[in-house]
Amino acid sequence: MYLCRQDAIAEASAKGFDLGDQAVFVVRQAGRFYAYRNRCPHLGVRLEWLPDRFLDSGNELIMCATHGALFVIETGACVAGPCRGQSLEPVTVSLADGNLYLQPAAGGG
Numbered sequence: 001m002y003l004c005r006q007d008a009i010a011e012a013s014a015k016g017f018d019l020g021d022q023a024v025f026v027v028r029q030a031g032r033f034y035a036y037r038n039r040c041p042h043l044g045v046r047l048e049w050l051p052d053r054f055l056d057s058g059n060e061l062i063m064c065a066t067h068g069a070l071f072v073i074e075t076g077a078c079v080a081g082p083c084r085g086q087s088l089e090p091v092t093v094s095l096a097d098g099n100l101y102l103q104p105a106a107g108g109g
């Protein structure tokens with residue numbers, strides 16, 4: 001499923017996508033893209049505090065707006081906050097001709 005142009009996501013920033021009943025977001029860091037379901041493992045709520053604002057003030061970690069849990073961009077692992085030790089659920093994106101695509105989850109859905 002087409003998401004956006006690669007250059008629609010600036011370095012050290014993120015972008016959210018609402019795709020039917022599925023919400024995901026993509027973070028660009030050091031020229032690579034990391035994507036997760038937009039769902040905090042603590043309470044199952046959305047993560048962003050404003051549209052497309054998923055990162056902490058230093059743009060170094062993903063931050064949940066509700067209780068401030070912090071997640072490693074590259075792995076989705078929670079390193080601080082009430083869900084420490086849990087992880088964001090990764091989704092797979094691919095890049096083709098400068099476009100970002102969401103890959104369907106294995107097993108359908």
Ligand code: FES
Pocket residue numbers: 040041042043044045064065066067068069081082083
């Ligand atoms: S809902 Fe995300 S840290 Fe509590």
